[in-house]
Amino acid sequence: MMSNSDKRSKGVQSMEIGLSILDVLIDQREPMKLKNIALSMQMHPAKMHRYLVSLIRKKYVEQLGDGSYALGIRVDALRQAGLNQNNVMEQLIKIATDIKDSLYCGVQIAKWFNEGPIVIKAIEPDTPISIITRVGSRMPLVTSATGQLLASYQPLDTIKPLVLAELQSTIKASVSTVFEEEGTQVETRTQEIEKQWQQYEQSLHEIREQGYSCVTGDMMRGINAFSIPIDMQYALDDSDALAVSNNRQLGHSITVIGTAEQLPYSKKKSIINQMLSISQSYIRP
Incomplete structure (x- = not known):
């Protein structure tokens, strides 16, 4: 049986994946296509798209006119909060x-x-x-x-x-x-x-x-x-x-x-x- 401490130590995988996607976009420093983000995360593009949809809804990612993805306004807000x-x-x-x-x-x-x-x-x-x-x-x-x-x-x-x-x-x-x-x-x-x-x-x-x-x-x-x-x-x-x-x-x-x-x-x-x-x-x- 898994102990409570073991459960806590595992964390929330979906959250970690979402944050890792943001890390990819931050490190890239420019908009990325879906296939490139999926490749960086070693994830199927269809599954990656679902994560991106959630991040877009929360304004951490935005989709540009050419279909590429970039960091959203909430990331800028976090950055500014840290500076403040x-x-x-x-x-x-x-x-x-x-x-x-x-x-x-x-x-x-x-x-x-x-x-x-x-x-x-x-x-x-x-x-x-x-x-x-x-x-x-x-x-x-x-x-x-x-x-x-x-x-x-x-x-x-x-x-x-x-x-x-x-x-x-x-x-x-x-x-x-x-x-x-x-x-x-x-x-x-x-x-x-x-x-x-x-x-x-x-x-x-x-x-x-x-x-x-x-x-x-x-x-x-x-x-x-x-x-x-x-x-x-x-x-x-x-x-x-x-x-x-x-x-x-x-x-x-x-x-x-x-x-x-x-x-x-x-x-x-x-x-x-x-x-x-x-x-x-x-x-x-």
């Missing part, structure tokens, strides 16, 4: 580097994925003290500035299970009273989790409204972090200097991390303004 993605990352790195040079602290770029906020780039400071998070790390939603900011731009039904899981894993340490009955313990922990969730939900509204988040020693003692939203696809208006439009989910965040001496909470407004000024210089048209 690379350009966005280049711009994000420039913003993060400028913030690092301005505040002399480590900076991280994060993005929201299905499992939560993930660090996709870390810029180390040019100082002996380097506080940075490893690329690929999932940032906690409750105790990190990055997590709080990105969570504030997500639907509540998306983040609530993730937040409750985090609270559940830490609630035992926060509830220090020992009860005689186990049922009382469970009930008290449930009440405490619900109370913390309500407080967290309220904080999300505040973060979204002000357009930034900050934590002071919540994740690591003596370490402060300030996070701002970055949306490279839209420019910020003067009237919206601190917040991205409420009508869309946030793409990325940039967070500066340093000691309490490097990033004192008393200078929060100045730090945030510096970060926003740098980011807006890149995303304004």
